[in-house]
Amino acid sequence: GENVEQHPSTLSVQEGDSAVIKCTYSDSASNYFPWYKQELGKGPQLIIDIRSNVGEKKDQRIAVTLNKTAKHFSLHITETQPEDSAVYFCAASTNNAGNMLTFGGGTRLMVKP
Amino acid sequence: DAGVIQSPRHEVTEMGQEVTLRCKPISGHNSLFWYRQTMMRGLELLIYFNNNVPIDDSGMPEDRFSAKMPNASFSTLKIQPSEPRDSAVYFCASSFNSPGVGQYFGPGTRLTVT
Numbered sequence: 001g002e003n004v005e006q007h008p009s010t011l012s013v014q015e016g017d018s019a020v021i022k023c024t025y026s027d028s029a030s031n032y033f034p035w036y037k038q039e040l041g042k043g044p045q046l047i048i049d050i051r052s053n054v055g056e057k058k059d060q061r062i063a064v065t066l067n068k069t070a071k072h073f074s075l076h077i078t079e080t081q082p083e084d085s086a087v088y089f090c091a092a093s094t095n096n097a098g099n100m101l102t103f104g105g106g107t108r109l110m111v112k113p
Numbered sequence: 114d115a116g117v118i119q120s121p122r123h124e125v126t127e128m129g130q131e132v133t134l135r136c137k138p139i140s141g142h143n144s145l146f147w148y149r150q151t152m153m154r155g156l157e158l159l160i161y162f163n164n165n166v167p168i169d170d171s172g173m174p175e176d177r178f179s180a181k182m183p184n185a186s187f188s189t190l191k192i193q194p195s196e197p198r199d200s201a202v203y204f205c206a207s208s209f210n211s212p213g214v215g216q217y218f219g220p221g222t223r224l225t226v227t
């Protein structure tokens with residue numbers, strides 16, 4: 001089955017700096033890659049996703065890139081703000097799995113003011 | 114849209130008691146997922162339903178756990194009898210039954226078994 005590895009497990013940045021979180025996946029048939037943000041005491045919230053027919057997608061300060069050949073994808077947050085502090089999860093799924101997702105282990109991002 | 118609704122938000126119970134967690138998915142979504150989150154094991158998929166039918170329950174840890182979805186707008190996860198190692202946050206998520214769509218999570222139920 002699919003395996004998703006996420007790095008780093010913790011990331012501390014200064015406010016205004018950029019943050020990058022990376023994930024690798026094992027199943028070359030994976031074609032949908034969402035990212036979730038989980039704030040303390042809340043459920044994971046879908047913040048951006050990318051499908052295998054595109055290499056990059058942006059939404060204001062966040063962007064995702066996908067390298068299907070290398071089987072890795074990344075989340076980029078620019079001009080970080082204290083409210084970006086949360087745990088971020090990547091995930092992957094394949095058409096064969098319907099809408100089941102395999103999640104990475106999570107990255108705790110801390111943005112220092 | 115109210116989003117996915119879960120109840121209760123917090124549950125404290127004694128070992129051996131029955132616990133029932135409830136979920137109302139987003140209206141129109143026809144897939145529903147139950148997850149468990151702990152520090153040690155991260156986010157684990159327990160079971161998921163498509164059109165009210167259980168599709169994959171391989172993540173259910175043991176027979177003490179059961180889940181039902183009697184209709185499109187309601188699901189329950191039951192633990193009987195509960196044990197301290199069941200303490201975790203339980204999330205329900207819903208989505209459309211289609212590849213390449215995101216799941217939308219509820220706020221979770223924090224379960225503590227003493």
